[in-house]
Amino acid sequence: MHFKLIYGNHWNFGINVGDTFLLIKSALELAGHIADIEKELCPGHVNVVIENFDAEYVRKIDHLVKNDGRLIIVGTEFLTKNTFNNFSFQDGSSYYFDSEYWSERYNNFLDACQYASAIWHFSDVAKSDYEDNLSIPVLYFPHYYVPNFKQVIHRSDEQKNIDFLFTGAKTEYRTTIINELKERGFYVESVHALTAPFHRNDLISRAKICLNLKQFREWPYPSQSRFFYHLINESLLVSEQTDIRADIQDFTLTASGNFIDYCVEEYEKGNYNERAKALSIGYQSAFSMLTEVQRIIEGSGL
16 A cells, blocks of 8 residues: 655644654555655545644645545544643643644644544554544554664763753743753753754764653653654653553653652663663564554554
């Protein structure tokens, strides 16, 4: 089967969805399919589009389907109270609190769903909420091991010059943790989620420990995408504890007790590359993508 992975509905040249598309592309090709990355929708093919629609893009989808195109929507957000991301967290502020934005985005998503063959979602927890609200198939797309994805070549432990690294959206909660580590005397780098990939990968190669931080203190969800990226790139990742645990999380370092103290303990153990590689090998052995892709394709009616 010939798939087209479409990024034209994402701003900043698709940087924020690049790794996601490379995972999907690698997974589909592992199962013997052809997967091309394109900017615009492609009639005559199965188009895989990561959710982020406005009314104009829904009209483009209508044109696609009328011209022998098929649509798979990849879900990334959490469905809450008939909208996306309607959380009641008490601390911090960010785009997560823009209820008007999320409501409009959710309504456009519903309009697009009428054209879709299936929804693929990267969270097994979110999958059940989507199933309860939609009449089309919803498939869990896991972050399991795919070959040929690794992008980071690490420096030796002795040459690594960043103690802790966080890459992602800034929130007040995350900034507080980063500052606490700095106050302990560590060199901490923190860069935006839209940092150029070549820069981000260089930072990871230089970092002794990378961080997975919750958006807010009450945030219950793990970050499978961050777990995947660091596991497959043999990067040592320390994660905060969340109420919900991811299927691949056993191969990351999940903090117990005080998070800052846990980070310090893991830092003092050293052997960063050796420990990261051992965790990556365990992950690769435990989670193969091939059978999962076959399940997803069949369940999508393709």
